[in-house]
Amino acid sequence: MRRVALVAGSGGIGSAMLTALCERSDIESVHSTYFRSPAAGSLGSIGQFGSPVSVNWSQVDITDDDSVAKWIGGIGRFDWLINCAGFLHDGVSGPEKTITQFDTEYFARSMRINCLPNLLLGKYAAPILKRSDKGIFAALSAKVGSIEDNRLGGWYSYRASKAASNMVIKNLAIEWQRSAPKVRVLALHPGTTDTALSKPFQAGVAPGKLFSPSDVAGMLLNQLDQAHQSHSGRFIAYDGEELPW
Ligand SMILES: NC(=O)c1ccc[n+]([C@@H]2O[C@H](COP(=O)([O-])OP(=O)(O)OC[C@H]3O[C@@H](n4cnc5c(N)ncnc54)[C@H](OP(=O)(O)O)[C@@H]3O)[C@@H](O)[C@H]2O)c1
Secondary structure, three states, X not given: OEEEEEEOOOOHHHHHHHHHHHOOOOEEEEEEEEOOOHHHHOOOOOOOOOOOOEEEEEEOOOOOHHHHHHHHHHHOXXXXXXXXXXXXXXXXXXXOOOHHHOOHHHHXXXXXXXXXXXXXXXXXXXXXXXXXXXXXXXXXXXXXXXXXXOOOOOOHHXXXXXXXXXXXXXXXXXHHHHHOOOOEXXXXXXXXXXXXXXXXXXXXXXXXOOEOHXXXXXXHHHHHHHOOHHHOOEEEEOOOOEOOO
16 A cells, blocks of 8 residues: 655645545545645545545645645655646746746745755655655656647746756656665656646647646656656656657
8 A cells, every 4th residue: 555645636637646645545545735725725634525545634835845844744654746836927927938038026926936845855765765665756747848748939937947857856766776776766748738827728638639737647647656766757748658858
């Protein structure tokens, strides 16, 4: 039985991930974070939707070292850590169409939410994941964070923050190959998913390419189930395609 630490079980993809985890028979407990949304946080402390899986909610700012340390230290043992947090826009700021729209605050916030948490999570999860014989550290990335795949340009801050996050994932995989060889470290691209994060940008999505959060959660968990040791340090899409960094 696995114990899962789920970052941002309150988000669009994260909440679908939580539901999917609760439907599985190999999951003992999910320790999930929320940040701003007390409604999501009050979903219940034990069990969800009649599932025998124990769900434990904590309010965590995953950009804050002490907050992450306290959350992870309080969980004890876990096997999978899945980071579903992310930031693309708020009511005021959003992705740049041109460099003339670049804004320092928006860039800093993108880096702070999309990249920094994987460093903090790696720092505090390392000793715990090392003890698991089925450890996974998976962070949601985005294909637009691929440098090699970038053909359209734009979205400077989001692309840069996801590319930086990808470097952290690759680095963790290299370090843990030596010190925690059983842990698989993955960057995951969910595909365009119908959540608040993608809402303002869905108009141009090709037919059939806007996925529901529950479909995405199922596909991503499928990738985690199939992840072999040799897949550690890879950037993998929802359908199993390996993406270039
Ligand atoms: N949706 C897509 O089409 C798409 C495509 C490619 C990649 N992705 C990536 O997939 C991931 C999930 O996206 P989504 O669509 O599910 O987004 P979402 O619905 O906007 O959820 C974002 C989550 O991040 C959490 N969060 C933000 N700042 C935080 C902080 N400081 N501390 C803790 N949690 C924080 C939010 O928590 P609260 O709500 O509790 O504040 C929320 O749960 C992101 O990394 C995103 O970049 C999404």
